[in-house]
Amino acid sequence: MAMRVIGTAGHVDHGKSTLVATLTGTHPDRLKEEQEREMTIDLGFAWLTLPDGEEVGIVDVPGHRDFIENMLAGVGGIDLALFVVAADEGVMPQTREHLAILDILKIPAGVVALTKIDLAPDAEWLDLIEMDVRETLAGSVLDGAPVVRVSARSGAGITELKQTLAASLAGQPRRLNRGKARLPVDRVFSVAGFGTVVTGTLLDGDLKVGDEVEILPPGIRGRVRGLQSHKQKENQAQPGSRTAVNLSGVDTQQVRRGLVVCKPGFYRATQRFDAQFDLRKESSIALKHDTQVKLFIGAEEVVARVRVMGVEEIAPGESGWLQIETSEPVVVARGDRYLLRRPSPSETLGGGMVVEAHPERRYKRFSASVLERFAVLAQGNPQEILLQTSSAAGMVTGTQLIKLANLPAEEGKAALAGLVGEGALALLEPQRGAEEGLVMAQAAWQALSENMAIILERYHQSFPLRAGMLREELKSRLGLEAREYNAALQSWAAEDRLRETNRLVGLSSHKICFTPAQQSQVNTLLKKFADAPTSPPGVKECVDEVGEEIYNALTGQGLLLAVSKEVVFRKEDFDRMLEMIREEWGNGTTFTMAQARDRLQTSRKYAVALLEYLDEQKITVREGDARRITNLV
Template sequence: MQVIGTAGHVDHGKSSLINRLTGINPDRLKEEQDREMTIELGFAWITLPDGSEIGIVDVPGHRDFIENMLAGVGGIDAVLFVVAADEGVMPQTAEHLAIIDLLQIPAGVVALTKSDLIDDPDWFDLVEADLREILVGTVLEQAPIIRVSAKTGQGLDALVEALQEINKQHPHRPDLGRPRLPVDRVFTLPGFGTILTGTLVDGQLAVGDEVHILPSGVKGRIRGLQTHKQSEQKALPGGRTAVNVSGVSVDAIFRGDVLVHPGDYQVTKMIDVYCKILPDAETALKHNMEVKLFLGAAEVIARVRVLGAQECPPGGEAFLQLMLQKPLVALRGDRFILRRPSPPATIGGGQILDAHPARRHRRFNTERLENLAQLLMGTPEDIVLQTALKLGLSSPQNLVEHSGLEQEQAQQALNALIDQGVLIHFSEGRMVLPRVSFERVKQDIITRLQEYHQNYPLRAGMPRERLKSQMALNTRDFDGMLAHLSAAGILVESGADLWLSQHQINFTAEQKAQIEGLMKAFEAQPFTPPSYKYSREAVGEELLNSMLALGKLVRIGEDVLFLPQVVAEMRQAVISHIQNQGSITLAELRDQFDTSRKYAVAVLEYLDQTGVTVRRDDARVLTKHFAP
């Protein structure tokens, strides 16, 4: 289903033509009918000869209501460009054409209205020649020009045929599974409550759906849906849709708000864009200039940051960062218009390249300018890659959704990048990351671990949380990187510590002598060995921790250390004793190894903690895992 919008100078017969085509008067307000001039947006629809339907948005032509016009053309798929045969090209004809071209409306037809007023064929030829001249270089350059009359019906059949051809040739909006409906009208009806209308974009809505109104975040539920005054259980992308929302006051919704499913979209107050300035703009677009941004049905005051230049002259183009006065919903690829607030005039327009930039850019940052140029001119692979660079470690589905491309196109680009090795898989294919990002982060982790090993040569590894605190990664990305590097054999992760796989603790001759002396003391009294406190004083805390990390000693209590083979011997002795006798007491263990109560307690508590034994009254028995 296509939505077609009118455009053209005031009093050139847009509303009359729509009324004649559809039987619906789009001028719904009494003031509009009294003045015979469209002020607000009007809506109609027509069933074409092939049975398909198209919605029609009728917009004001008067320059005083140009901003109302912008709220209507943001969601259209094609344009019905109206020029009166008796007047020809007029000021708003040119301005509306400039807006249509900036928005890159992909299709259209030119209706030369009021043709019944002209008898001179040469006049028609002159008007059409003027039209062709202003259409050159615009999206309507190849559009058919059809002479019509709303009064007599002349040319209406040919116009309908042209509209039908547009509907066939241009694909309908894709269903990306994330509906958004920019609100262009909100009102109440007795017995129904709050109703909002707009053109549904990107997905489907169904009766009963929970919805949010952004940017406010107001929550509601869909009570009813209508398309062209027909009740529907489901609304499809691209259609003019009226939504009856329960749980939301009409005072809480405004034109420019967006109705969405919960969690599908985030609002933004900063966007990176590509902008073309109209050749006949009255002034250059200057850095820090205040403008009005028109996006979808929204109108927001913005502050301009010109990137890579001091200003953008009439006829020029530039990358901008727009700082928004209030948040709105935006996606990469959305088209927009910029206007000067006072005196009001259209300055230019373009497309959003990044709807959620990570930061306020330095204006002459060459790398960012190159990234924006790639987003503007790149292939689908370039766009997916740039999206991946921004997201970091991401699921393939999330990457496809954020690319702004159609799902099949984005998936093909994603697969190509993976095949080329530009993107690499993590977590058994559940996550992807650009190789350039992976290599940068990998080298950062390696460098930090190398520095740690150099500064603390006697430590086995760096505390995991210490490394994480130094990295500009969220928990998901950090965990994914460590898992990948560990699987690749680059680092070792054990408990709370990390170390490079090639890292070894190397002792000096003096340190080796200290270690040898302490080990002899442990070997001389294996079941009543030196305490932790004594050992620390003998060799130093750093050296003792190294011995523990290398497994030369085992700490089983606050002040109790044993040789690892002694712990193994006592553990097996306890297991054998319980298997033969049914249990073991503290006194029995103490007597069996001729040790003191301090060491016997530490051994039994260690075996409890490691799941070998469990205390029962004054004795220990084996856990189910070790029971015969």
């Protein structure tokens, strides 16, 4: 499961780093200058286990206005903002600017930590500061966020803060995995004996050890040598996780903050993209056409010019459309949030969402058709609408999904085909096709598959001599309907994750292994079968000899074949008797039970059980008191 990320925000010297150190036991200030000045200059990182057991990463950002642009490199990929306001000072200039940045980037959740409460003169003062904070947050993404009073020095309120962080994250959906791995680099360093390491928040897709990656915009190719998350080695990193990637084939000097590590073929750099834009009402200027700005997107900072579309200028507090042209190539994707700042004097202007990452050309600024297209793109393209709908719908047919998404049929079919083709939707009934077959969001399918594997792995640990769990029991445990379950079983079998034998389902990796003592019992029993191949020990005698678990393991492995509740043969003896019957009566003539008994040199009990089993398998068919071979195999 992906580790989610909390980011701090707030005015300088309001206690962000000290609070992080108290929460995690790790001080995020890693630079000597930071420790000497007691001021965060660059991004710091720590990790925390919340009361509900969830592990989260924490990005600590600078609060000083001189380092606001370093702050922007780390705040873009967070799932929750820990918004810090000191009780002795209250709301300050960078408090408001950081809040504006969180609002522009649409950070999905937040918790306010009212710090340094031990420095407040009295409870009445704290009430006034909290009221001012709530008024400041009104109308922003943090409107209504819980406020927790804490002291990092004394530890007061720390337990409550952890509980509040856990509760706020629990109500937030996890990032979708669209299978397009992308990690904006916010830190680069070298480790002796390992080479280049980059860190960042994995925004989409997953990375595995051994994966080939591309570093954009320069297009450098490398390979994932190792992964770490929460300072633990991992074989695979999930979307949303703070991730350190050890790269082979890449020199440290070739990588810098702002570049993007991604899977080859999914992304390409651009120097022009279309975007929706909101200008802060606090902005000191209107945004005019051809204004030079600083663009912040992912962990990248680059100089750009804006083409204002449809109007002469965008006034403070108003929204509009932009074509943004960058001085250097950048990597963006539709739906990314970005931010624009004025270079001089420094000021956060506003930001918005990328609606088209690779426009075909420079558009005419006042074209009605272009403006209409922007409006449609801002609402989401059919593939994204379909994928979002699928995440909530679970396992449904492609046609049902299109209807649930309220998409026109032709657009929906094209989007469905695209998502299935690129693997964002799992098609569980390929024989029926994407429209009639069951489909499921890839992230949900992987979660269901992982749940299946966990259930069966625990079962195998408890019952190592069983081939697997009863088919219906697994269905019940997974909570699936019959068609859904059958489709899932077929898909898992096709992926070689699951094997079904005699109504038992088990992991393909599971192997039945006897202990030396058990193997000795098995050998003794099988010798009895070898001594009397056509009249061997019965089911009860077998169970008495080796126990039910070992007997079931032998039938599960196919060494023994039970042809009735009482009669069981070694599989090789059964096959030999079947071949004798085929040789004798394979020309289509009929034969009686007595004839079969005599030919096999066995007793009536064994002959009756064997022939009735052949009837059930449709290898023989009854014709009065005789039988005829129909389909010997």
